[in-house]
Amino acid sequence: MQYNNRQLLFITDGNCRTACIGRAKRVAVSGDYAYVPDHYNGLMIVDISNPSSPALKGSYDTPGNAQGVAISGNYAYIADGNDLVIVDISNPSSPIPIRNYNTGGWAQDIAVSGNYAYVIDYANGIFIVDISNPSSPLLKGIHATSPIIWNGDYGYGGCIKSVAVSGNYAYVADEGNGLLIVDVSNASSPVLKGSYPAAEYAFDVAVSGNYAYVVNSNNGLAIIDISDPSSPVLNGSYNPERHVEEVAVSGNYAYLVVDNSLVIIDISNPSSPVLKGRYVGSVFDIAVSGSYVYVGGGVNGLVILKANPEQPAFIFADFSSNVTSGYAPLSVRFNDSSQNTTAWNWDFGDGFNSTNQNPVHTYSSAGTYTVNLKVSNANKTASKEATIFVMKTNSPGENSSNGSEGIDCDGAISTKGTNDPAKGSKKTPGFEIVSGGVSLLAAFWIKESNKKHQLNEKMLVVSSDHI
Known part of the structure; x- marks a missing residue:
């Protein structure tokens, strides 16, 4: 099957011998295997020794x-709702459960460092569990966060989302309190060492060297100097x-989950991160390993991407608007969805311009206006046009509708400074393939099912020869 010169090969297997990943929201990689905690089916172990054919x-x-998984040696440590589940994976084809440890709350994620597992429990904080003997885990200490404030069926505030451990410190992404730095040198008595509350609504944290990379829903990525843990x-x-919900760091790059898409940021200069x-x-x-990015793709299962961040980014201009027609004065909110761009120049067609990424503009007079967005990065430019x-x-009594909500603008794409034509998004079941520094290598694509292992479509492979 061809999608704009991209070859897609669907492999179906009614007996589910290839893969059955129903809802992959986390992923960990160790050696030749990716470990995927599947909300419906437990732990899935995928051989990635040949990334193009998992x-x-x-x-x-x-x-x-x-919900979450961490790998250490021959064991997988799984956050499984109420429990920490320890599984022997020395034989990946036949994993063996060793022991469960009940946290008494909502075990949602986990990190492992040395002889300790740090289990994130939404209700109670961080459980520090001694796993020196995996068959007999022992609770060593608890770092409690602020209590959750309940609002109907949903909990808000003081809810820890993620933890990363480096040396004697646990770095905690706390939804209500920002970045918390906890001294865990004495596991039985963890102590708050420092905090950075401006990173409130924190969803995830990664640590590399002297920096903590914290993502939050309000302000994106915050790069925090933690060389002095007491004063970040x-x-x-x-x-x-x-x-923004998730972050992983590898070398000079941070990989972010932004609105369920992957964004690569150059952090070689931490004070001035740049979109790549x-x-x-x-x-x-x-999860990042070498030149590959392993994505927990929800109902799309495990998606494997090959990242080439050093390659000049291919630029792509695109945008949408909340309305495309209406009565004067008409306020229009423009939403940029361009790829690999660092600068924006909007011409609204009525003599006004903007360099904001997502501007709001009001048309005061009737007319037909051609909106032109020109985007650029260090190497190239691209543009797109649409009509308002x-x-x-x-008059009184007439319909005063200001157009349809959420309609994408259609328009032509052009490029400058490159011999290659601009390319649009390639639609595939469950995701888009976008020309740029990241190419789709392979994917397990499994639709949700009400019953485990009752799936027909098992695997989607995109040949790297056609990327």
Whole structure:
């Protein structure tokens, strides 16, 4: 099957021998295997020794809903709703459950460092569990966060989302309190060492060297200097003006989940992070190993991407508006969805301009206006046009509708400074393939099912020869 010169090969297997990943929201990588906690089916172990042809190696159906996983040695440590589940994976084709430890709350994610597992419990804080003997885990200490404030069926405030451990410190992304730095040198008595509250609504944290990379829904990525854990200082930031939930760091790059898409940021200069690339698809969690990015793609299962961040980013101009027609005065909100761009120049067609990424503009007079967005990065430029129709103010009693909500603008794409033509998004079931520094290599694509292992479409492979 061809999609704009991209070859898609669907492999179906009614007996579910290839892979059955129903809802992959997390992923961990160790050696030749990716470990995917599948909300419905437990732990899925995928052989990624050939990234272009991943194969299911083994699985273990946990008693609860598998949420997060960490790998250490021959064991997988799974946050499974109420429990920490420890599984022997020395034989990946036949994982063996060793022990469960009940946290008494909502075990949602986990990190492992040395002889300790740090279990994130939404209700109670961080459980520090001694796993020196995996068959007999022992609670060593608890770092409690602020209590959750309940609002109907949903909990808000004081809810820890993620933890990263480096040396004697646990770095906690706390939804209500920002970045918390906890001294865990004495595991039985963890002590708050420092905090950076400006990173409130924190969803995830990664640590590399002297920096903590914290993402939050309001302000994007905050790069925080933690060389003095008692006094963390903001060093740089990147705000995509969209919802950011996850972060992974590898070398000079930070990989962000932004509105369920993958964004790559150059952090070689932490005080001035720069956008390098973007993959638009279904992205919930990310793990980076070498040149590959392993994506927990929700109902799309495990998606494997090959990242080439050093390659000059291919630029792509695109935008939408909340309305395309209406009566004067007409206020229009423009939403940029361009790829690999660092600068924006809007011409609204009525003599006004803007360099904001997502501007709001009001047309005061009736007319037909051609909106032109020109975007650029260090190497290239691209543009897109669309039309806005503005009518005279309606008479009393006439319909005063200001157009349709959420309609994408159609228009031509052009490029400058490159011999290659601009390319649009390639639609595939469950995600888009976007030309740029990240190419789709392979994916497990499994639709949700009401019953485990009752799936027909098992695997989607995109040949790297056609990328």
